[in-house]
Amino acid sequence: MRRTKCCLLLFVLLIHNGCCIKWLALGHSSNEIQQPWTREACTGLRSAGILERKQARACRAAPEVMPSLVQAAIDTSAVCQHSFRNRRWNCSNIERAPDYTPELLTGTREQAFVYAMSAAAAVWRLARGCALGSLASCSCATPPRREPPSPSALTSAFSASSITFGGLASRSSFKWGGCGDDVRSASRIAKRFLQGASPPAFGSTGKFLHAVNMHNHRAGRRAVEQSLSLECKCHGVSGSCSVRTCWRGLGSSGPAVAGARLLRRYATAAEVRPRSGGRLPPLYHHDNLLYTTKSPDYCSPDKNRGSLGTIGRQCNGSSSGYEGCEYLCCGRGHVTKTEEILERCECKYISCCYVKCKTCRSIVKTYECN
Ligand SMILES: *[C@@H]1O[C@H](CO)[C@@H](O)[C@H](O)[C@H]1NC(C)=O
Ligand SMILES: *[C@@H]1O[C@H](CO)[C@@H](O)[C@H](O)[C@H]1NC(C)=O
Numbered sequence: 001m002r003r004t005k006c007c008l009l010l011f012v013l014l015i016h017n018g019c020c021i022k023w024l025a026l027g028h029s030s031n032e033i034q035q036p037w038t039r040e041a042c043t044g045l046r047s048a049g050i051l052e053r054k055q056a057r058a059c060r061a062a063p064e065v066m067p068s069l070v071q072a073a074i075d076t077s078a079v080c081q082h083s084f085r086n087r088r089w090n091c092s093n094i095e096r097a098p099d100y101t102p103e104l105l106t107g108t109r110e111q112a113f114v115y116a117m118s119a120a121a122a123v124w125r126l127a128r129g130c131a132l133g134s135l136a137s138c139s140c141a142t143p144p145r146r147e148p149p150s151p152s153a154l155t156s157a158f159s160a161s162s163i164t165f166g167g168l169a170s171r172s173s174f175k176w177g178g179c180g181d182d183v184r185s186a187s188r189i190a191k192r193f194l195q196g197a198s199p200p201a202f203g204s205t206g207k208f209l210h211a212v213n214m215h216n217h218r219a220g221r222r223a224v225e226q227s228l229s230l231e232c233k234c235h236g237v238s239g240s241c242s243v244r245t246c247w248r249g250l251g252s253s254g255p256a257v258a259g260a261r262l263l264r265r266y267a268t269a270a271e272v273r274p275r276s277g278g279r280l281p282p283l284y285h286h287d288n289l290l291y292t293t294k295s296p297d298y299c300s301p302d303k304n305r306g307s308l309g310t311i312g313r314q315c316n317g318s319s320s321g322y323e324g325c326e327y328l329c330c331g332r333g334h335v336t337k338t339e340e341i342l343e344r345c346e347c348k349y350i351s352c353c354y355v356k357c358k359t360c361r362s363i364v365k366t367y368e369c370n
Pocket of ligand 2 (some may be wrong): 316317318319320
């Protein structure tokens with residue numbers, strides 16, 4: 001009896017919980033043919049289980065947001081797999097969207113990262129869409145109300161940026177201008193789309209997990225707001241920079257910036273337990289990632305928990321970090337393979353159209369987990 005009840009509960013959980021990241025399947029290349037975003041395309045994605053009902057409605061009502069979301073889905077997968085490439089859990093299961101494995105359904109720390117990252121990528125790409133003028137409901141951010149920072153403060157703020165003002169900094173004037181990234185509007189659009197799913201109608205565990213998922217979404221959106229930095233452009237006679245306009249922008253490196261922030265939060269994620277009514281305990285800061293289920297150690301294959309195991313994974317023989325054989329292979333040891341690589345080398349230019357090369361051999365050692 002107990003067992004049936006437990007399985008039923010798990011079943012209910014699994015039905016509801018993939019809810020809000022199924023749209024990550026938009027990033028699969030086969031979906032690129034969905035464009036243009038007609039009503040039929042949106043409805044088709046609903047039937048394919050990639051969009052929730054409310055998301056499909058949003059897609060039909062504002063199809064212009066869809067290209068940003070497709071890009072966000074691609075980014076989420078790329079940033080996640082890059083961030084975790086050397087770890088036991090390497091995020092490869094994200095590619096299974098919309099049919100997720102249990103570790104991305106049961107409220108683990110990994111799920112928290114993916115939810116947060118997907119929201120961050122969505123806000124980022126939507127904000128770019130706003131600035132490019134491709135979305136109807138937003139454009140550039142309203143400039144901050146406060147005065148621009150004083151020139152001296154500015155020079156130090158810029159030490160990490162690509163723009164340097166040299167000695168001119170203190171003499172040139174500064175005004176808000178350009179096109180600031182409208183992260184606030186983008187965040188609103190992303191929220192409407194991502195939280196399009198309602199919490200499960202029954203089961204307090206499901207409700208609680210939904211609340212946790214929504215919290216992690218918000219943490220992801222906030223990570224983008226926190227990634228805004230001051231960007232400026234110089235004006236004036238022959239680059240004298242006597243006037244410059246500045247705005248708060250997201251820079252050109254893409255959502256990976258927010259991903260790095262979220263990866264740090266993944267390390268310090270907090271476990272939460274349900275309280276009555278399926279609500280979140282109030283003491284957690286907005287920026288924290290939260291999880292409800294302890295992760296497996298991902299050492300050996302376990303289908304029921306979403307662990308692929310690390311057998312056959314490449315590891316680093318001299319590192320003591322996550323990618324080191326010691327940790328990655330979970331103490332099972334590893335095999336060392338030596339491979340001889342032949343390459344063209346020491347090429348000499350003989351005459352037009354003819355280059356003579358030698359063949360060099362090098363030995364490359366690779367390590368693989370048992
Ligand atoms: C990720 O881990 C899985 C399971 O161990 C493995 O099959 C896959 O090759 C890994 N992917 C990368 C990019 O290392
Ligand atoms: C292995 O780890 C060492 C030490 O961290 C590092 O210097 C080296 O580049 C790594 N090798 C590979 C192939 O990643």
